[in-house]
Amino acid sequence: MGNVYVFDHPLIQHKLTYIRDKHTGTKEFRELVDEVAALMAYEITRDMPLQDVSVETPVTEASCKILSGKKLGLVPILRAGLGMVDGILRLIPAAKVGHIGLYRDPDTLEAVQYYSKMPSDIGERELIVIDPMLATGSSASEAIRMIKEMGARSIRMMCLIAAPEGIERVQKDHPDVDIYVAAVDEKLNDKGYIIPGLGDAGDRLFGTR
Numbered sequence: 001m002g003n004v005y006v007f008d009h010p011l012i013q014h015k016l017t018y019i020r021d022k023h024t025g026t027k028e029f030r031e032l033v034d035e036v037a038a039l040m041a042y043e044i045t046r047d048m049p050l051q052d053v054s055v056e057t058p059v060t061e062a063s064c065k066i067l068s069g070k071k072l073g074l075v076p077i078l079r080a081g082l083g084m085v086d087g088i089l090r091l092i093p094a095a096k097v098g099h100i101g102l103y104r105d106p107d108t109l110e111a112v113q114y115y116s117k118m119p120s121d122i123g124e125r126e127l128i129v130i131d132p133m134l135a136t137g138s139s140a141s142e143a144i145r146m147i148k149e150m151g152a153r154s155i156r157m158m159c160l161i162a163a164p165e166g167i168e169r170v171q172k173d174h175p176d177v178d179i180y181v182a183a184v185d186e187k188l189n190d191k192g193y194i195i196p197g198l199g200d201a202g203d204r205l206f207g208t209r
Helices: 010-020 026-044 082-091 138-149 164-173 201-206
Strands: 004-006 050-056 061-067 071-078 099-104 111-117 125-130 154-162 178-184
Touching (some): 026 154, 026 178, 026 201, 164 178
Parallel strands (some): 071 099, 154 178
Antiparallel strands (some): 050 061
């Protein structure tokens, strides 16, 4: 699938099973999404560059490594993307957080923007666009288009579950964006929901319908 990376870590797959389960309540669902986001952040940052530094330990001087290169930024797509932010920030607390508000038109299934707020130095950051579900791909594609227009130069996409249709849409519109997912599911139904999926991630995160 080209620039698509599927995380098969046992802990991610174990927790994803309970996220999918319709009997998982809001509190547990939210906690599991938070935990999986942290695990995915660990994987997605594996290729971050390092630089050598020297530090004084209680015993002697040591040659060590710290992160170097671009600063990071997180861009959750409202509202469901918010459920993954805190888990990532626990590992990358210095990352700045932008927000994009989009909703999917129930008739056209296309994304409609209603809000955006980005870091002022967006062009200097490695951005991770976050949404639990990559279904039709219209919201993700529109979000990426928007932040490119604002000056973003380096973008990755992080999702829990993706449909082949959504992956194809993002790859077609933004071939320069890598996609990181915990699972690629079978297909979309006629309402644009991922099958088997996990239902509506926003509703399950926040207990609303």
